[in-house]
Amino acid sequence: MTQKEIGQRFERIETQLEILARYNVNTAARVDELFEAQKRTEASLVRLTERTETGFARLTDALTSLVRIVERHVSDDHGPK
Numbered sequence: 001m002t003q004k005e006i007g008q009r010f011e012r013i014e015t016q017l018e019i020l021a022r023y024n025v026n027t028a029a030r031v032d033e034l035f036e037a038q039k040r041t042e043a044s045l046v047r048l049t050e051r052t053e054t055g056f057a058r059l060t061d062a063l064t065s066l067v068r069i070v071e072r073h074v075s076d077d078h079g080p081k
Helices: 003-078
Strands: none
Touching: none
């Protein structure tokens, strides 16, 4: 292999390494973006869970109140005869 061929091969390898380095940088940036998106999704799910829990608590309170009203109504002889 001549000196010129060695130089050309070295340049090709150097070019390939530069391409690989750019790819790695882009991949790392994309991984960072995906992690950030995952964090946002997790936060959104936490908020949704909290709202759902609040909704269930309100529903439970409403049903409890309804049961009390029905029990009072029935105990006052207003129920079916």
